[in-house]
Amino acid sequence: MNQRQQAILQQVNDLRRVSVADLSCANGVSEVTIRQDLNLLEKRNYLKRVHGFAVALESDDVDARMMINFTLKQKLADYAASLVNDGETIFIEGGSSNALLARNLAERKRITLITVSNYIAHLLKETECEVILLGGLYQKRSESVVGPLTRLCIQQVYFSKAFIGIDGFHPETGFTSRDMMRADVVNAVLAKGVENIVLTDSSKFGQIHPNPLQPTGAISRVITDFRLQQPAREHLDALNIHVDTVRE
The missing domain is CATH 1.10.10.10 (Winged helix-like DNA-binding domain superfamily/Winged helix DNA-binding domain)
Known part of the structure; x- marks a missing residue:
């Protein structure tokens, strides 16, 4: 350089x-x-x-992140949407791939969508989808809410599936996040014991960030792309996490 x-x-x-x-x-x-x-x-x-x-x-700018590998993220979102049934109440945490998933679901299925993402709520304002936007401390860059109030809100609502984003995964650390308070929100979701699904492109695997997403055993499925390396896949298999890979 x-x-x-x-x-x-x-x-x-x-x-x-x-x-x-x-x-x-x-x-x-x-x-x-x-x-x-x-x-x-x-x-x-x-x-x-x-x-x-x-x-x-x-x-953390969602618009900027959405345009990175947009076609791939759209296909990941399309696949994730196929796992959701009409009439379900689901939680979508935030991030660019999850925003595309939310838009896909709002346009094609009758669901109730719970989210901590103001960006996602705004994205769906012209749709008929029922959106429950939880409260909390507003993070301006990510356009999401975090903090104790958000945790309390999560404890008070019911949903059958949760789609979450990650910033990293490594066999030594499991799933991790760059942001401590956003990790706290995800951990509150994982504690509810519903079907938790990670939606992410394969670039996050091999990366380590400071804040763990736990318990790892609460995550039942990972949806990612075909570039996922075999060692990472094998480690996820060993954790009894189902892996779905999508081609661009």
Whole structure:
């Protein structure tokens, strides 16, 4: 990585989302050169490119994250939707893949949807789907609610299935999250003992983040893509977690 590419990466990490035009101006090179730099940085998994922008990998902006691997996430959401029956009450935690799942379900099935995601609730405002939006401390970047009030709300509602997102999975740590308070919300869901389903692309496997999602045994199914490595699949099998893989 040369000095300019280091500067670009620093700018993206600081601002979370930067246009190619702004990077070109800030670094005094053409947009063609910036695109070449971004291609290299994305190939090395330092950032993601999204329609004329560079986005930090750890961005909580749901719109930005949704456009990363959008086609794959749509197929993951389509498969997850096939597991939900008309008339069910389900919980959807948040994140880009889960937002696509929520939209799919709201357009095709008669369900009641419980969520902590204001983004998902807003996404479904023009649909006939009944949405229960739980309360709590509002996280502006992720557009989700967290905290003790959210835990209390989760304890007071019933749902038959829960779809949750993760930030990492490793055999030594299990499922993990970057955010302590969002992990606390997921753990409150896992404690209810319903059918818990992880919906995520395979890039999260092999990553470790500080906050564990527990108990691991409360997760019954993982829906991910065909790039899931065999060692991770075998470890999930050993935990009696059913794995469904989807092709892009």
